[in-house]
Amino acid sequence: MxxxxxxxxxxxxxxxxxxxxxxxxxxxxxxxxxxxxxxxxxxxxxxxxxxxxxxxxxxxxxxxxxxxxxxxxxxxxxxxxxxxxxxxxxxxxxxxxxxxxxxxxVRSICCDEHMLLLNYRSTSKCIDVGSDPELLAWHYWLREWRDDGSLAVAEHRFRRDLLLAATRNWSPTSGLIAGVGSKWLLTEKGWLVPGMPSRLQQPGCPGRAGMLSPGDRMSALFSAWQAWMAIGEGISLALPKWPREAWHWLDARWRTRLPYERGALIADIAASLPPREHVSRLRSGRRR
Structure with missing residues (x-):
């Protein structure tokens, strides 16, 4: 038929x-x-x-x-x-x-027509992204990345790598993603509802943010935006608390490919957090 x-x-x-x-x-x-x-x-x-x-x-x-x-x-x-x-x-x-x-x-967190945070079947929230300046700024950053073809290719790749750094479990054993620390803020602001538990991931996994459960995915996206704000805008309070391996991975990929100030900041962060021995194994799955 x-x-x-x-x-x-x-x-x-x-x-x-x-x-x-x-x-x-x-x-x-x-x-x-x-x-x-x-x-x-x-x-x-x-x-x-x-x-x-x-x-x-x-x-x-x-x-x-x-x-x-x-x-x-x-x-x-x-x-x-x-x-x-x-x-x-x-x-x-x-x-x-x-x-x-x-x-x-994954970069779509709200309805562009109604400017409401997208829901999942386990939730019934109706949140206007304009109700919180931080939520609105986060949405605009993601939408620009998704829709604006004029963004430099390097900037697209940099944002993608920030998201990947937040998405991965950098531990040598099963553990939580690097960006899980942002979940408490999202929940506190009412952007996430209780009942969206974080899931354990294998070392170096997952390979992309879309594989994460909704709560973890939102946390990774917000954490990536925080890192971008800290590196790109110099807002130190926004710096997420990622494992040292995540910062060393970013440093290896971007220190010499970003404008000096941004590359130097990543290098300074990485230098203050010595890597563990297993970081090279996690690097093997990086994108080029």
Missing amino acids: EISDLPVWAEVFPGESVQSWLEATRVSLGLDAHDWWAWCALDPKETERQAGKKIWTWLPEGLGQVTKVPIDLRIAPAWREIYCPRCVVNAPVGLRHPVLAKWLD
């Missing part, structure tokens, strides 16, 4: 992800979830496409494209139940909250 053969199609919300629209169509048809998804044959590695070489035909216009999101900055399929409280479709079977394809980018 082709999509064009279906008797009912869900209404498309502009920019909606393919999987979100397929789920809405399933509900409209009143079909069993197991049978429906078996027919859709989602690729488990990227649920916005079919498995193998199959291609859905006759998808409606107006759907968003996950291909516009860099692979290393995509949220993993397990964590894509995202919604904006005010993005709603009034369907015949009831109201539904669509998932937009651009929200599958």
Whole structure:
């Protein structure tokens, strides 16, 4: 059966992800979830496409494209139940909250139209990003990085490496990510709700921020922004407390590739925190 053969199609919300629209169509048809998804044959590695070489035909216009999101900055399929409280479709079977394809980018923390912090199915918060200057500045930094093609390539890579440094577990054993320390501030401000526990990661893992659970991902993103503020703007109070290995990794990659003042600051931080013996093993997975 082709999509064009279906008797009912869900209404498309502009920019909606393919999987979100397929789920809405399933509900409209009143079909069993197991049978429906078996027919859709989602690729488990990227649920916005079919498995193998199959291609859905006759998808409606107006759907968003996950291909516009860099692979290393995509949220993993397990964590894509995202919604904006005010993005709603009034369907015949009831109201539904669509998932937009651009929200599958880790740098999307709010709805650009309603300026509300994006929610997850375990939460019911409705937070205006303009209600807190720090939250708003963080959002603008992430959105600039996501949308502004005029940013220098080096700056894009530097921000990516800051996020990777915050995302990794730099311990030689299972442990928490470097940016986990920011979670208390996010929770204190009400940007995260209790019940989003941090997860242990293997040494040097994960390889990308999108693999993190929502709470850990938000913590890593905020921690990366704090590091950028400290290095780029000289705001010492923003410096996150990352393990020494994270700073030595950044120093090795960026000391001579940044403007002198920024590179020197990373070098000074790294020099004040001697590396452990296992740092070279963690460096082996770095990106070029």
